[in-house]
Amino acid sequence: MPWIQLRLAANEETAEKYSDWLMACGSQAVTFIDAQDTPIYEPLPGDEVVYWNNTVVMGLFDASHDMDKAIAYLKSIHPDKDGMKYKLEQLEDKDWEREWMDNFHPMKFGERLWVCPSWRDVPDADAVNVMLDPxxxxxxxxxxxxxxxxxxxxxxxxxxxxxxxxxxxxxxxxxxxxxxxxxxxxxxxxxxxxxxxxxxxxxxxxxxxxxxxxxxxxxxxxxxxxxxxxxxxxxxxxxxxxxxxxxxxxxxxxxxxxxxxxxxxxxxxxxxxxxxxxxxxxxxxxxxxxxxxx
Ligand SMILES: C[S@@+](CC[C@H](N)C(=O)[O-])C[C@H]1O[C@@H](n2cnc3c(N)ncnc32)[C@H](O)[C@@H]1O
Incomplete structure (x- = not known):
């Protein structure tokens, strides 16, 4: 299925709120990415989520979604209506699950050890193979x-x-x-x-x-x-x-x-x-x- 991705510039204070807004205007999934590539660990269940200072909140919409209406809605509640920084991207119609699986390959560590996704063949059957899925x-x-x-x-x-x-x-x-x-x-x-x-x-x-x-x-x-x-x-x-x-x-x-x-x-x-x-x-x-x- 083809998708449209809407990227919205945010920060530590606004990231969570913008995520709610994207969901409210029809986004099927929301992801946060760091605009500056700062490493961060996954939060534990129950821990407060820590956002980066320069966060991009990304909403994924069905390609048939009325994006003009979604953007008009977001601008109507955004504190800086005319200055709201956003970007729309048309995502190629790919098999996303396949794409994700294709990105995980067996990896070798040291002399003997391999970590292999379960859907791949092990490169060396005589090596020490750990089968693990992300x-x-x-x-x-x-x-x-x-x-x-x-x-x-x-x-x-x-x-x-x-x-x-x-x-x-x-x-x-x-x-x-x-x-x-x-x-x-x-x-x-x-x-x-x-x-x-x-x-x-x-x-x-x-x-x-x-x-x-x-x-x-x-x-x-x-x-x-x-x-x-x-x-x-x-x-x-x-x-x-x-x-x-x-x-x-x-x-x-x-x-x-x-x-x-x-x-x-x-x-x-x-x-x-x-x-x-x-x-x-x-x-x-x-x-x-x-x-x-x-
Ligand atoms: C960076 S991950 C490492 C996972 C795995 N060992 C690896 O090397 O990929 C850190 C793990 O430590 C756990 N952790 C964090 N603080 C801990 C603590 N005080 N006691 C026990 N586990 C903790 C987290 O829940 C998380 O699963």
Whole structure:
């Protein structure tokens, strides 16, 4: 079906309101995009949605929709009627689902590990293949922080190791660790949907019997050989003692979700427990890693 897209310039204060307006004048779906390409994480259920300072609110309309009427309506309620910044675009008549699926390809991390969408053939049947579909919960491997953690896991010998995946999201790191030979993975996330997604993805990969999943309030006490935490710098700072409690003496830890400018501060914090490796950078994100020996 052909579509018309209406882009409306907004900001932190107006984004939500403009979204309601677009829905009120017949938009079938509304998306927010950053006009300046600033990275932002998905909000958790129940969290307040954080919008960018320069947001574009995009409404998708059926091509037969009366757009003159929609724009007249928007101008009638917009605070700056004549200055309302908007753009109309005719979208090609494509099979959008097909297009979306075509954009996800198997991705290789490190030497052995592939993450493959379930509708694709695995490029190397002898490799370590994690089958994963892009879903609601964060983590398909396309984000640099996930990629940094996957590459780190691939570089380790995980045979018979116990691994903690703190902030497991889709479970991608847990699945990778299990497929790379870990004996058991404990996945922890504050989002119950993430735990559901991790379980479903583990079942799809046939590794659910070696994955245990917990909300933080139920998290077990244990010492793991390997701990990976891809959350944000704020929680990594606050939860450093909790995360380090999981790391056994001589155990390994990797942390990501950290912007380049935040790297040295966190390196210092985790350096209280560990000998840290040099910081690894991908795009504007970093991975910290180290061995617990203090
Ligand atoms: C950036 S995603 C990472 C997902 C996946 N591990 C990956 O590497 O792609 C961060 C995840 O951490 C979870 N999270 C955020 N704060 C947390 C906390 N304090 N305790 C546990 N999980 C947390 C979020 O719900 C989210 O699923």
């Amino acid at each position: 879903g609601l919960a964060f983590g398909t491997g396309t984000h640099p922080t996930t990629a940094l953690c996957l590459t780190w896991l691939d570089s380790l010998d995980l045979t018979d190791k116990v691994v903690v995946d703190f902030g497991c999201g889709s479970g991608i790191l847990s699945l990778a660790a299990l497929k790379l030979g870990a004996k058991k993975v404990i996945g922890i996330d504050i989002d119950p949907q993430a735990l559901q997604a991790s379980l479903a993805n583990a079942q799809r990969n046939g590794v659910e019997d070696r994955l245990e999943l917990f909300l933080p309030k139920d998290q077990p006490t244990l010492q793991a050989d390997v701990v990976v935490a891809n959350i944000l710098a704020g929680p990594l700072r606050e939860l450093a003692p909790v995360i380090m409690n999981y790391v056994a003496q001589n155990g390994l830890v990797a942390l990501s979700g950290i912007l380049e400018e935040q790297g040295s501060e966190l390196q210092g914090i985790y350096g209280q427990w560990c000998t840290m490796d040099p910081i690894t950078v991908q795009e504007e994100w970093v991975r910290l890693s180290g061995v617990r020996n203090k």
